[in-house]
Amino acid sequence: xxxxxxxxxxxxxxxxxxxxxxxxxxxxxxxxxxxxxxxxxxxxxxxxxxxxxxxxxxxxxxxxxxxxxxxxxxxxxxxxxxxxxxxxxxxxxxxxxxxxxxxxxxxxxxxxxxxxxxxxxxxxxxxxxxxxxxxxxxxxxxxxxxxxxxxxxxxxxxxxxxxxxxxxxxxxxxxxxxxxxxxxxxxxxxxxxxxxxxxxxxxxxxxxxxxxxxxxxxxxxxxxxxxxxxxxxxxxxxxxxxxxxxxxxxxxxxxxxxxxxxxxxxxxxxxxxxxxxxxxxxxxxxxxxxxxxxxxxxxxxxxxxxxxxxxxxxxxxxxxxxxxxxxxxxxxxxxxxxxxxxxxxxxxxxxxxxxxxxxxxxxxxxxxxxxxxxxxxxxxxxxxxxxxxxxxxxxxxxxxxxxxxxxxxxxxxxxxxxxxxxxxxxxxxxxxxxxxxxxxxxxxxxxxxxxxxxxxxxxxxxxxxxxxxxxxxxxxxxxxxxxxxxxxxxxxxxxxxxxxxxxxxxxxxxxxxxxxxxxxxxxxxxxx
Numbered sequence: 001x002x003x004x005x006x007x008x009x010x011x012x013x014x015x016x017x018x019x020x021x022x023x024x025x026x027x028x029x030x031x032x033x034x035x036x037x038x039x040x041x042x043x044x045x046x047x048x049x050x051x052x053x054x055x056x057x058x059x060x061x062x063x064x065x066x067x068x069x070x071x072x073x074x075x076x077x078x079x080x081x082x083x084x085x086x087x088x089x090x091x092x093x094x095x096x097x098x099x100x101x102x103x104x105x106x107x108x109x110x111x112x113x114x115x116x117x118x119x120x121x122x123x124x125x126x127x128x129x130x131x132x133x134x135x136x137x138x139x140x141x142x143x144x145x146x147x148x149x150x151x152x153x154x155x156x157x158x159x160x161x162x163x164x165x166x167x168x169x170x171x172x173x174x175x176x177x178x179x180x181x182x183x184x185x186x187x188x189x190x191x192x193x194x195x196x197x198x199x200x201x202x203x204x205x206x207x208x209x210x211x212x213x214x215x216x217x218x219x220x221x222x223x224x225x226x227x228x229x230x231x232x233x234x235x236x237x238x239x240x241x242x243x244x245x246x247x248x249x250x251x252x253x254x255x256x257x258x259x260x261x262x263x264x265x266x267x268x269x270x271x272x273x274x275x276x277x278x279x280x281x282x283x284x285x286x287x288x289x290x291x292x293x294x295x296x297x298x299x300x301x302x303x304x305x306x307x308x309x310x311x312x313x314x315x316x317x318x319x320x321x322x323x324x325x326x327x328x329x330x331x332x333x334x335x336x337x338x339x340x341x342x343x344x345x346x347x348x349x350x351x352x353x354x355x356x357x358x359x360x361x362x363x364x365x366x367x368x369x370x371x372x373x374x375x376x377x378x379x380x381x382x383x384x385x386x387x388x389x390x391x392x393x394x395x396x397x398x399x400x401x402x403x404x405x406x407x408x409x410x411x412x413x414x415x416x417x418x419x420x421x422x423x424x425x426x427x428x429x430x431x432x433x434x435x436x437x438x439x440x441x442x443x444x445x446x447x448x449x450x451x452x453x454x455x456x457x458x459x460x461x462x463x464x465x466x467x468x469x470x471x472x473x474x475x476x477x478x479x480x481x482x483x484x485x486x487x488x489x490x491x492x493x494x495x496x497x498x499x500x501x502x503x504x505x506x507x508x509x510x511x512x513x514x515x516x517x518x519x520x521x522x523x524x525x526x527x528x
Contacts, residue, residue: 036234037178038391059175065345089133100424101454237309263299350381418454
Protein backbone atom coordinates (compact mmCIF):
# COMPACT_ATOMS: atom_id res chain seq x y z
CA UNK A 1 0.00 0.00 0.00
CA UNK A 2 1.71 3.17 -1.14
CA UNK A 3 2.05 6.05 1.27
CA UNK A 4 2.03 8.96 -1.17
CA UNK A 5 -0.89 10.40 -3.07
CA UNK A 6 -1.34 8.56 -6.33
CA UNK A 7 -2.97 9.61 -9.55
CA UNK A 8 -5.54 7.01 -10.56
CA UNK A 9 -8.17 6.88 -13.27
CA UNK A 10 -10.69 8.30 -10.83
CA UNK A 11 -8.37 10.73 -9.03
CA UNK A 12 -7.58 13.83 -11.07
CA UNK A 13 -4.32 15.70 -10.56
CA UNK A 14 -4.28 19.37 -11.52
CA UNK A 15 -1.61 22.07 -11.33
CA UNK A 16 -2.11 25.60 -10.05
CA UNK A 17 -0.60 28.77 -11.45
CA UNK A 18 2.20 28.45 -8.89
CA UNK A 19 2.98 25.00 -10.26
CA UNK A 20 1.71 23.53 -6.99
CA UNK A 21 0.15 20.09 -7.45
CA UNK A 22 -3.40 19.71 -6.19
CA UNK A 23 -5.33 16.47 -6.20
CA UNK A 24 -9.07 16.37 -6.77
CA UNK A 25 -11.54 13.75 -5.60
CA UNK A 26 -15.23 13.34 -4.95
CA UNK A 27 -14.95 12.48 -1.26
CA UNK A 28 -12.37 13.13 1.44
CA UNK A 29 -12.75 10.94 4.53
CA UNK A 30 -10.94 12.14 7.65
CA UNK A 31 -10.29 9.33 10.13
CA UNK A 32 -9.08 5.77 9.67
CA UNK A 33 -11.02 3.99 12.38
CA UNK A 34 -13.88 1.61 11.70
CA UNK A 35 -16.39 4.27 10.61
CA UNK A 36 -13.98 6.10 8.31
CA UNK A 37 -12.79 2.86 6.73
CA UNK A 38 -16.38 1.69 6.29
CA UNK A 39 -17.43 4.92 4.58
CA UNK A 40 -14.38 4.91 2.28
CA UNK A 41 -15.05 1.31 1.28
CA UNK A 42 -18.74 1.91 0.58
CA UNK A 43 -18.04 5.11 -1.39
CA UNK A 44 -15.28 3.56 -3.50
CA UNK A 45 -17.54 0.61 -4.25
CA UNK A 46 -20.21 2.99 -5.55
CA UNK A 47 -17.75 4.50 -8.01
CA UNK A 48 -16.65 7.70 -6.25
CA UNK A 49 -13.05 8.86 -6.19
CA UNK A 50 -12.06 8.75 -2.54
CA UNK A 51 -9.16 9.93 -0.40
CA UNK A 52 -9.03 8.71 3.20
CA UNK A 53 -6.47 10.07 5.65
CA UNK A 54 -5.61 8.96 9.18
CA UNK A 55 -3.16 10.86 11.37
CA UNK A 56 -1.75 7.67 12.93
CA UNK A 57 -1.93 3.97 12.02
CA UNK A 58 -5.21 2.40 10.96
CA UNK A 59 -7.35 1.45 13.98
CA UNK A 60 -4.75 2.87 16.32
CA UNK A 61 -7.25 4.44 18.73
CA UNK A 62 -10.80 3.46 19.73
CA UNK A 63 -11.27 0.85 17.00
CA UNK A 64 -8.55 -1.43 18.38
CA UNK A 65 -9.49 -0.86 22.03
CA UNK A 66 -12.97 -2.36 22.02
CA UNK A 67 -14.32 -5.39 23.87
CA UNK A 68 -13.89 -7.32 20.58
CA UNK A 69 -17.62 -8.03 20.21
CA UNK A 70 -20.16 -7.89 17.42
CA UNK A 71 -23.32 -7.90 19.50
CA UNK A 72 -26.79 -6.48 19.90
CA UNK A 73 -26.09 -4.98 23.31
CA UNK A 74 -28.27 -6.94 25.71
CA UNK A 75 -28.15 -4.26 28.40
CA UNK A 76 -29.33 -1.55 25.98
CA UNK A 77 -32.80 -3.09 26.24
CA UNK A 78 -33.01 -1.68 29.75
CA UNK A 79 -32.73 1.79 28.23
CA UNK A 80 -35.48 1.00 25.67
CA UNK A 81 -33.11 1.31 22.71
CA UNK A 82 -35.01 -1.34 20.77
CA UNK A 83 -34.20 0.06 17.32
CA UNK A 84 -30.47 0.10 18.06
CA UNK A 85 -30.56 -3.44 19.44
CA UNK A 86 -32.53 -4.75 16.46
CA UNK A 87 -30.21 -3.04 13.97
CA UNK A 88 -27.18 -4.41 15.83
CA UNK A 89 -28.55 -7.97 15.91
CA UNK A 90 -29.27 -7.90 12.19
CA UNK A 91 -25.79 -6.54 11.54
CA UNK A 92 -24.32 -9.29 13.70
CA UNK A 93 -25.46 -11.88 11.16
CA UNK A 94 -24.56 -9.76 8.13
CA UNK A 95 -21.01 -9.15 9.34
CA UNK A 96 -20.51 -12.78 10.34
CA UNK A 97 -21.25 -13.83 6.78
CA UNK A 98 -19.02 -11.12 5.29
CA UNK A 99 -15.95 -11.91 7.41
CA UNK A 100 -16.19 -15.37 9.03
CA UNK A 101 -12.41 -15.55 9.40
CA UNK A 102 -12.27 -12.67 11.91
CA UNK A 103 -15.84 -12.87 13.27
CA UNK A 104 -17.28 -16.01 14.83
CA UNK A 105 -20.11 -16.96 17.23
CA UNK A 106 -19.36 -17.22 20.94
CA UNK A 107 -21.59 -18.47 23.75
CA UNK A 108 -22.07 -16.15 26.72
CA UNK A 109 -22.97 -17.50 30.15
CA UNK A 110 -24.92 -15.09 32.35
CA UNK A 111 -24.86 -16.29 36.00
CA UNK A 112 -27.99 -15.33 37.87
CA UNK A 113 -27.23 -13.00 40.75
CA UNK A 114 -30.23 -12.91 43.10
CA UNK A 115 -29.16 -9.49 44.38
CA UNK A 116 -29.25 -7.99 40.88
CA UNK A 117 -31.75 -8.32 38.04
CA UNK A 118 -34.53 -10.85 38.80
CA UNK A 119 -34.89 -13.97 36.65
CA UNK A 120 -38.13 -12.81 35.04
CA UNK A 121 -36.41 -9.64 33.81
CA UNK A 122 -33.48 -11.59 32.36
CA UNK A 123 -35.82 -14.07 30.65
CA UNK A 124 -37.85 -11.22 29.17
CA UNK A 125 -34.73 -9.47 27.95
CA UNK A 126 -33.33 -12.62 26.37
CA UNK A 127 -36.68 -13.37 24.74
CA UNK A 128 -36.58 -9.95 23.07
CA UNK A 129 -32.92 -10.46 22.19
CA UNK A 130 -33.74 -13.76 20.49
CA UNK A 131 -36.55 -12.28 18.40
CA UNK A 132 -35.44 -8.75 17.54
CA UNK A 133 -32.71 -10.04 15.22
CA UNK A 134 -32.82 -12.37 12.23
CA UNK A 135 -30.05 -14.79 13.21
CA UNK A 136 -32.18 -17.34 15.00
CA UNK A 137 -34.60 -17.56 12.08
CA UNK A 138 -31.77 -18.58 9.80
CA UNK A 139 -30.16 -21.01 12.22
CA UNK A 140 -26.96 -19.01 12.66
CA UNK A 141 -27.29 -18.31 16.38
CA UNK A 142 -28.92 -20.63 18.90
CA UNK A 143 -31.71 -19.36 21.13
CA UNK A 144 -31.01 -18.42 24.72
CA UNK A 145 -31.76 -20.96 27.43
CA UNK A 146 -31.33 -21.61 31.15
CA UNK A 147 -28.34 -23.63 32.32
CA UNK A 148 -27.02 -25.22 35.50
CA UNK A 149 -23.71 -23.79 36.67
CA UNK A 150 -22.71 -26.89 38.60
CA UNK A 151 -19.65 -27.61 36.43
CA UNK A 152 -18.62 -23.98 35.94
CA UNK A 153 -15.67 -22.39 37.82
CA UNK A 154 -18.00 -20.08 39.72
CA UNK A 155 -18.73 -19.53 43.39
CA UNK A 156 -21.30 -21.91 44.91
CA UNK A 157 -23.85 -19.13 45.34
CA UNK A 158 -24.28 -19.00 41.53
CA UNK A 159 -26.23 -22.17 40.81
CA UNK A 160 -28.18 -21.30 37.65
CA UNK A 161 -27.76 -18.96 34.73
CA UNK A 162 -28.60 -18.31 31.12
CA UNK A 163 -26.75 -18.84 27.84
CA UNK A 164 -27.06 -16.76 24.68
CA UNK A 165 -24.92 -16.27 21.57
CA UNK A 166 -23.14 -13.21 20.18
CA UNK A 167 -19.98 -12.80 18.09
CA UNK A 168 -16.32 -12.23 18.80
CA UNK A 169 -14.31 -10.06 16.38
CA UNK A 170 -10.69 -9.12 15.81
CA UNK A 171 -11.47 -5.40 15.79
CA UNK A 172 -8.21 -4.07 14.33
CA UNK A 173 -8.27 -6.62 11.52
CA UNK A 174 -11.89 -5.69 10.75
CA UNK A 175 -10.73 -2.12 10.20
CA UNK A 176 -7.80 -3.33 8.11
CA UNK A 177 -10.09 -5.44 5.92
CA UNK A 178 -12.20 -2.37 5.16
CA UNK A 179 -9.11 -0.28 4.40
CA UNK A 180 -7.74 -2.93 2.05
CA UNK A 181 -11.06 -3.26 0.21
CA UNK A 182 -11.43 0.53 -0.11
CA UNK A 183 -7.89 0.71 -1.49
CA UNK A 184 -8.46 -2.10 -3.98
CA UNK A 185 -11.65 -0.43 -5.17
CA UNK A 186 -9.70 2.72 -6.02
CA UNK A 187 -9.57 4.75 -2.82
CA UNK A 188 -6.34 6.53 -1.96
CA UNK A 189 -5.64 5.40 1.60
CA UNK A 190 -3.15 7.49 3.57
CA UNK A 191 -2.12 6.54 7.08
CA UNK A 192 0.01 8.85 9.23
CA UNK A 193 -1.45 11.74 7.27
CA UNK A 194 -3.17 14.52 9.20
CA UNK A 195 -5.76 16.88 7.77
CA UNK A 196 -4.53 20.18 9.21
CA UNK A 197 -6.92 22.61 7.58
CA UNK A 198 -10.13 22.55 5.60
CA UNK A 199 -11.50 25.55 3.70
CA UNK A 200 -14.54 25.97 1.47
CA UNK A 201 -14.59 27.79 -1.87
CA UNK A 202 -18.03 29.12 -2.75
CA UNK A 203 -17.06 29.72 -6.39
CA UNK A 204 -15.92 26.17 -7.13
CA UNK A 205 -18.04 24.39 -4.52
CA UNK A 206 -14.95 22.47 -3.42
CA UNK A 207 -13.23 21.96 -0.10
CA UNK A 208 -9.45 22.43 -0.06
CA UNK A 209 -7.64 20.32 2.52
CA UNK A 210 -4.01 20.52 3.57
CA UNK A 211 -2.75 17.03 4.37
CA UNK A 212 0.51 16.55 6.24
CA UNK A 213 2.18 13.15 5.86
CA UNK A 214 5.02 12.02 8.09
CA UNK A 215 6.67 8.61 8.11
CA UNK A 216 7.78 7.03 11.41
CA UNK A 217 11.27 8.12 12.36
CA UNK A 218 11.39 11.04 9.92
CA UNK A 219 11.88 14.53 11.30
CA UNK A 220 10.15 16.23 8.39
CA UNK A 221 7.04 15.40 6.45
CA UNK A 222 5.32 16.48 3.25
CA UNK A 223 2.23 18.58 2.69
CA UNK A 224 -0.33 17.85 -0.01
CA UNK A 225 -3.40 19.74 -1.15
CA UNK A 226 -6.60 17.88 -1.90
CA UNK A 227 -9.79 19.37 -3.31
CA UNK A 228 -12.97 17.44 -2.60
CA UNK A 229 -16.63 17.88 -3.44
CA UNK A 230 -17.57 16.59 0.00
CA UNK A 231 -15.86 15.82 3.32
CA UNK A 232 -16.82 13.17 5.88
CA UNK A 233 -15.53 13.80 9.38
CA UNK A 234 -15.05 10.34 10.91
CA UNK A 235 -12.38 11.40 13.39
CA UNK A 236 -13.93 9.46 16.28
CA UNK A 237 -12.79 10.92 19.63
CA UNK A 238 -11.41 13.91 17.71
CA UNK A 239 -14.62 14.65 15.75
CA UNK A 240 -15.30 17.90 17.60
CA UNK A 241 -11.64 18.91 17.91
CA UNK A 242 -11.14 18.45 14.17
CA UNK A 243 -13.97 20.88 13.43
CA UNK A 244 -12.66 23.40 15.96
CA UNK A 245 -9.02 23.30 14.86
CA UNK A 246 -9.03 22.38 11.16
CA UNK A 247 -12.48 23.47 10.03
CA UNK A 248 -13.70 26.30 12.31
CA UNK A 249 -16.13 27.50 9.63
CA UNK A 250 -18.26 24.36 10.09
CA UNK A 251 -20.67 25.14 12.91
CA UNK A 252 -22.55 22.40 14.73
CA UNK A 253 -24.65 22.06 17.87
CA UNK A 254 -23.77 18.39 18.35
CA UNK A 255 -21.39 17.29 21.08
CA UNK A 256 -19.70 14.09 22.12
CA UNK A 257 -19.38 12.66 25.60
CA UNK A 258 -15.97 11.09 26.01
CA UNK A 259 -16.13 7.81 27.91
CA UNK A 260 -13.05 5.74 28.70
CA UNK A 261 -13.27 1.96 28.55
CA UNK A 262 -10.40 -0.10 29.96
CA UNK A 263 -9.65 -3.83 29.76
CA UNK A 264 -7.24 -6.13 31.52
CA UNK A 265 -5.71 -9.42 30.36
CA UNK A 266 -4.77 -12.18 32.83
CA UNK A 267 -3.58 -15.80 32.46
CA UNK A 268 -6.45 -18.04 31.37
CA UNK A 269 -9.02 -18.52 34.14
CA UNK A 270 -10.98 -21.47 32.71
CA UNK A 271 -11.19 -24.00 29.90
CA UNK A 272 -13.59 -23.75 26.99
CA UNK A 273 -14.42 -21.23 24.28
CA UNK A 274 -17.40 -19.65 26.03
CA UNK A 275 -17.48 -16.27 27.74
CA UNK A 276 -19.15 -14.95 30.89
CA UNK A 277 -21.18 -11.79 31.38
CA UNK A 278 -21.19 -10.67 35.02
CA UNK A 279 -23.64 -8.29 36.69
CA UNK A 280 -22.26 -5.83 39.23
CA UNK A 281 -23.78 -3.77 42.05
CA UNK A 282 -23.48 -0.54 40.04
CA UNK A 283 -25.77 -2.07 37.35
CA UNK A 284 -22.85 -2.39 34.94
CA UNK A 285 -21.84 -5.65 33.34
CA UNK A 286 -18.33 -7.07 32.84
CA UNK A 287 -17.34 -9.48 30.08
CA UNK A 288 -14.88 -12.31 30.75
CA UNK A 289 -13.68 -13.95 27.55
CA UNK A 290 -11.00 -16.35 26.28
CA UNK A 291 -8.25 -14.41 24.53
CA UNK A 292 -5.30 -15.48 22.43
CA UNK A 293 -5.55 -19.10 23.63
CA UNK A 294 -3.57 -18.67 26.86
CA UNK A 295 -5.27 -15.64 28.35
CA UNK A 296 -8.57 -14.21 29.56
CA UNK A 297 -9.80 -10.74 28.56
CA UNK A 298 -11.82 -8.81 31.16
CA UNK A 299 -13.69 -5.55 30.59
CA UNK A 300 -14.88 -2.97 30.37
CA UNK A 301 -15.08 0.08 32.58
CA UNK A 302 -17.08 3.22 31.82
CA UNK A 303 -15.53 6.46 33.08
CA UNK A 304 -15.87 10.05 31.95
CA UNK A 305 -12.77 11.27 30.14
CA UNK A 306 -11.60 14.85 29.59
CA UNK A 307 -8.01 14.50 28.39
CA UNK A 308 -6.31 13.81 25.06
CA UNK A 309 -7.63 10.50 23.63
CA UNK A 310 -4.13 9.80 22.31
CA UNK A 311 -2.84 9.50 25.88
CA UNK A 312 -5.57 7.40 27.47
CA UNK A 313 -4.39 4.85 30.06
CA UNK A 314 -5.97 2.56 32.61
CA UNK A 315 -6.03 3.78 36.22
CA UNK A 316 -5.39 1.74 39.36
CA UNK A 317 -9.02 1.97 40.45
CA UNK A 318 -10.15 0.50 37.11
CA UNK A 319 -7.80 -2.44 37.51
CA UNK A 320 -9.07 -3.04 41.01
CA UNK A 321 -12.68 -2.69 39.93
CA UNK A 322 -12.40 -5.36 37.23
CA UNK A 323 -10.46 -7.72 39.48
CA UNK A 324 -13.04 -7.40 42.26
CA UNK A 325 -15.99 -8.10 39.95
CA UNK A 326 -14.39 -11.29 38.60
CA UNK A 327 -13.26 -12.44 42.06
CA UNK A 328 -16.83 -12.04 43.33
CA UNK A 329 -18.05 -14.61 40.78
CA UNK A 330 -15.15 -17.00 40.14
CA UNK A 331 -13.70 -19.57 42.50
CA UNK A 332 -10.27 -18.26 41.55
CA UNK A 333 -9.51 -14.77 42.84
CA UNK A 334 -7.98 -12.30 40.41
CA UNK A 335 -5.61 -9.63 41.69
CA UNK A 336 -3.89 -6.66 40.09
CA UNK A 337 -0.62 -8.63 40.25
CA UNK A 338 -2.09 -11.20 37.82
CA UNK A 339 -2.52 -8.64 35.03
CA UNK A 340 -0.18 -9.21 32.07
CA UNK A 341 -1.50 -6.49 29.77
CA UNK A 342 -4.01 -3.67 29.70
CA UNK A 343 -5.50 -1.42 27.07
CA UNK A 344 -7.82 1.56 27.12
CA UNK A 345 -9.79 3.50 24.56
CA UNK A 346 -12.04 6.53 24.44
CA UNK A 347 -15.53 6.05 23.05
CA UNK A 348 -16.88 9.25 21.47
CA UNK A 349 -20.53 8.78 22.43
CA UNK A 350 -23.30 11.07 21.28
CA UNK A 351 -24.02 13.48 24.13
CA UNK A 352 -27.67 12.86 24.98
CA UNK A 353 -27.58 14.66 28.31
CA UNK A 354 -27.24 11.48 30.39
CA UNK A 355 -24.97 12.02 33.40
CA UNK A 356 -24.25 8.31 34.00
CA UNK A 357 -21.52 7.23 31.56
CA UNK A 358 -22.89 3.68 31.45
CA UNK A 359 -26.30 4.89 30.32
CA UNK A 360 -25.17 7.23 27.52
CA UNK A 361 -26.66 6.02 24.23
CA UNK A 362 -24.51 3.93 21.89
CA UNK A 363 -26.57 5.18 18.97
CA UNK A 364 -25.16 7.57 16.38
CA UNK A 365 -26.07 10.76 14.57
CA UNK A 366 -25.06 12.01 11.13
CA UNK A 367 -24.68 15.79 10.98
CA UNK A 368 -24.94 17.18 7.43
CA UNK A 369 -23.80 20.80 7.11
CA UNK A 370 -23.40 23.02 4.04
CA UNK A 371 -20.90 25.90 4.16
CA UNK A 372 -20.42 28.18 1.15
CA UNK A 373 -22.18 25.59 -1.01
CA UNK A 374 -19.71 22.95 0.18
CA UNK A 375 -21.18 19.89 1.94
CA UNK A 376 -19.70 18.12 4.95
CA UNK A 377 -20.95 15.31 7.15
CA UNK A 378 -19.73 14.57 10.68
CA UNK A 379 -20.31 11.28 12.49
CA UNK A 380 -21.17 11.40 16.18
CA UNK A 381 -21.30 8.26 18.31
CA UNK A 382 -21.78 4.74 17.01
CA UNK A 383 -20.45 1.31 17.90
CA UNK A 384 -18.31 -1.31 16.20
CA UNK A 385 -21.28 -3.56 15.40
CA UNK A 386 -23.20 -0.94 13.43
CA UNK A 387 -20.31 0.53 11.43
CA UNK A 388 -21.42 -1.02 8.11
CA UNK A 389 -25.01 0.19 8.45
CA UNK A 390 -23.78 3.62 9.55
CA UNK A 391 -21.50 3.80 6.51
CA UNK A 392 -24.35 2.80 4.23
CA UNK A 393 -26.57 5.51 5.72
CA UNK A 394 -23.80 8.08 5.27
CA UNK A 395 -23.54 7.21 1.59
CA UNK A 396 -27.32 7.09 1.11
CA UNK A 397 -27.59 10.60 2.55
CA UNK A 398 -24.71 11.88 0.43
CA UNK A 399 -26.28 10.29 -2.64
CA UNK A 400 -29.49 12.15 -1.94
CA UNK A 401 -27.89 15.49 -0.99
CA UNK A 402 -24.65 15.68 -2.98
CA UNK A 403 -23.97 12.97 -5.54
CA UNK A 404 -26.48 11.95 -8.17
CA UNK A 405 -27.36 8.58 -9.60
CA UNK A 406 -24.96 6.53 -7.49
CA UNK A 407 -25.56 2.78 -7.22
CA UNK A 408 -27.47 1.56 -4.20
CA UNK A 409 -25.80 0.09 -1.13
CA UNK A 410 -23.84 -3.10 -1.75
CA UNK A 411 -21.81 -3.80 1.39
CA UNK A 412 -24.38 -6.15 2.94
CA UNK A 413 -23.48 -8.81 0.36
CA UNK A 414 -19.91 -7.87 -0.54
CA UNK A 415 -17.53 -10.13 1.38
CA UNK A 416 -14.64 -8.42 3.09
CA UNK A 417 -11.13 -9.39 1.90
CA UNK A 418 -10.40 -12.93 3.02
CA UNK A 419 -14.02 -13.63 3.98
CA UNK A 420 -15.22 -15.22 0.75
CA UNK A 421 -16.22 -18.57 2.27
CA UNK A 422 -19.61 -19.68 1.03
CA UNK A 423 -21.36 -20.11 3.35
CA UNK A 424 -19.56 -18.89 6.46
CA UNK A 425 -19.87 -22.36 8.03
CA UNK A 426 -17.22 -23.58 5.57
CA UNK A 427 -14.43 -22.03 7.66
CA UNK A 428 -13.35 -25.35 9.17
CA UNK A 429 -13.43 -27.02 5.76
CA UNK A 430 -11.24 -24.28 4.34
CA UNK A 431 -8.81 -24.60 7.25
CA UNK A 432 -8.49 -28.37 6.71
CA UNK A 433 -7.94 -27.91 2.98
CA UNK A 434 -5.28 -25.29 3.58
CA UNK A 435 -3.46 -27.49 6.07
CA UNK A 436 -3.37 -30.37 3.57
CA UNK A 437 -1.95 -28.10 0.87
CA UNK A 438 0.61 -26.52 3.19
CA UNK A 439 1.35 -29.61 5.24
CA UNK A 440 4.62 -28.14 6.44
CA UNK A 441 2.72 -25.54 8.47
CA UNK A 442 1.94 -26.44 12.05
CA UNK A 443 -1.77 -26.66 12.83
CA UNK A 444 -1.34 -23.80 15.27
CA UNK A 445 0.18 -21.54 12.62
CA UNK A 446 -2.35 -22.52 9.94
CA UNK A 447 -5.18 -21.76 12.35
CA UNK A 448 -3.80 -18.32 13.16
CA UNK A 449 -3.18 -17.47 9.51
CA UNK A 450 -6.70 -18.38 8.43
CA UNK A 451 -8.26 -16.56 11.38
CA UNK A 452 -6.21 -13.48 10.53
CA UNK A 453 -6.16 -13.43 6.73
CA UNK A 454 -8.89 -15.82 5.62
CA UNK A 455 -8.56 -16.82 1.98
CA UNK A 456 -5.80 -14.23 1.53
CA UNK A 457 -3.48 -16.58 3.34
CA UNK A 458 -2.60 -17.86 -0.12
CA UNK A 459 -1.15 -14.45 -0.95
CA UNK A 460 0.78 -14.54 2.31
CA UNK A 461 2.18 -18.00 1.54
CA UNK A 462 2.93 -17.32 -2.12
CA UNK A 463 6.30 -18.81 -3.14
CA UNK A 464 6.61 -20.65 0.17
CA UNK A 465 7.05 -24.44 -0.02
CA UNK A 466 8.84 -25.18 3.25
CA UNK A 467 8.91 -23.53 6.65
CA UNK A 468 12.43 -22.32 5.81
CA UNK A 469 10.92 -20.16 3.06
CA UNK A 470 9.21 -18.11 5.77
CA UNK A 471 12.53 -16.68 6.93
CA UNK A 472 13.63 -16.28 10.52
CA UNK A 473 11.19 -16.53 13.42
CA UNK A 474 11.63 -13.09 15.00
CA UNK A 475 8.88 -13.50 17.61
CA UNK A 476 6.77 -16.52 18.63
CA UNK A 477 5.06 -17.74 15.43
CA UNK A 478 6.00 -14.51 13.64
CA UNK A 479 8.29 -15.05 10.67
CA UNK A 480 10.02 -12.55 8.41
CA UNK A 481 7.80 -13.52 5.49
CA UNK A 482 4.63 -12.52 7.35
CA UNK A 483 6.17 -9.17 8.25
CA UNK A 484 7.03 -8.67 4.56
CA UNK A 485 3.39 -9.33 3.70
CA UNK A 486 2.13 -6.90 6.33
CA UNK A 487 4.48 -4.18 5.11
CA UNK A 488 3.69 -4.74 1.43
CA UNK A 489 -0.06 -5.36 1.60
CA UNK A 490 -1.29 -3.96 4.91
CA UNK A 491 0.65 -0.73 5.33
CA UNK A 492 2.48 -1.83 8.50
CA UNK A 493 5.31 0.61 9.23
CA UNK A 494 6.34 0.00 12.83
CA UNK A 495 6.83 -2.96 15.15
CA UNK A 496 3.77 -1.83 17.09
CA UNK A 497 1.66 -1.98 13.92
CA UNK A 498 2.70 -5.59 13.38
CA UNK A 499 2.76 -6.92 16.93
CA UNK A 500 -0.31 -5.28 18.47
CA UNK A 501 -2.75 -4.54 15.63
CA UNK A 502 -1.99 -6.80 12.67
CA UNK A 503 -0.94 -10.06 14.38
CA UNK A 504 -1.53 -9.80 18.19
CA UNK A 505 1.90 -11.40 18.64
CA UNK A 506 2.93 -8.63 21.01
CA UNK A 507 1.16 -10.34 23.89
CA UNK A 508 3.31 -13.43 23.33
CA UNK A 509 6.62 -11.60 22.81
CA UNK A 510 9.34 -10.38 25.13
CA UNK A 511 11.41 -7.21 24.72
CA UNK A 512 14.11 -9.00 22.72
CA UNK A 513 11.57 -10.26 20.19
CA UNK A 514 10.07 -6.78 19.82
CA UNK A 515 13.51 -5.33 19.19
CA UNK A 516 14.22 -7.98 16.53
CA UNK A 517 10.98 -7.10 14.72
CA UNK A 518 11.75 -3.39 14.92
CA UNK A 519 15.28 -3.86 13.60
CA UNK A 520 14.12 -6.05 10.72
CA UNK A 521 11.40 -3.61 9.66
CA UNK A 522 13.74 -0.63 9.71
CA UNK A 523 16.30 -2.50 7.61
CA UNK A 524 13.66 -3.60 5.10
CA UNK A 525 12.14 -0.12 4.88
CA UNK A 526 15.54 1.29 3.90
CA UNK A 527 15.89 -1.30 1.14
CA UNK A 528 12.48 -0.40 -0.28
